[in-house]
Amino acid sequence: SSAATYKQCMKNHAAAIGGHAVDGCREYMAAADSAELTCAACGCHRNFHRRHTTVITPPFLDFRGPP
Numbered sequence: 065s066s067a068a069t070y071k072q073c074m075k076n077h078a079a080a081i082g083g084h085a086v087d088g089c090r091e092y093m094a095a096a097d098s099a100e101l102t103c104a105a106c107g108c109h110r111n112f113h114r115r116h117t118t119v120i121t122p123p124f125l126d127f128r129g130p131p
Contacts, residue, residue: 065119065120066117066118066119066120067117067118067120068115068116068117068118069091069092069115069116069118070091070092070110070113070114070115070116071090071091071092071113071114071115071116072086072089072090072091072113072114073086073087073088073089073092073103073106073108073112073113074086074112074113074114075087075106075108075112087106087108089103089105089106089108089113091105091113092105092110092113093105
């Protein structure tokens with residue numbers, strides 16, 4: 065299985081004028097209403113935040129007897 069966290073906001077706020085400017089939000093913070101996917105810090109949708117996936121692997125258990 066894997067766990068995802070959302071890091072800095074990548075939304076380009078100056079795209080309409082042909083520039084590039086991000087708001088500086090460093091990490092997605094869920095809003096109080098868990099059904100909404102907007103960041104409480106910057107107000108952008110979660111999809112604008114860089115996704116960081118961590119793969120969780122269960123420990124390997126070796127049940128073989130001694131040789």
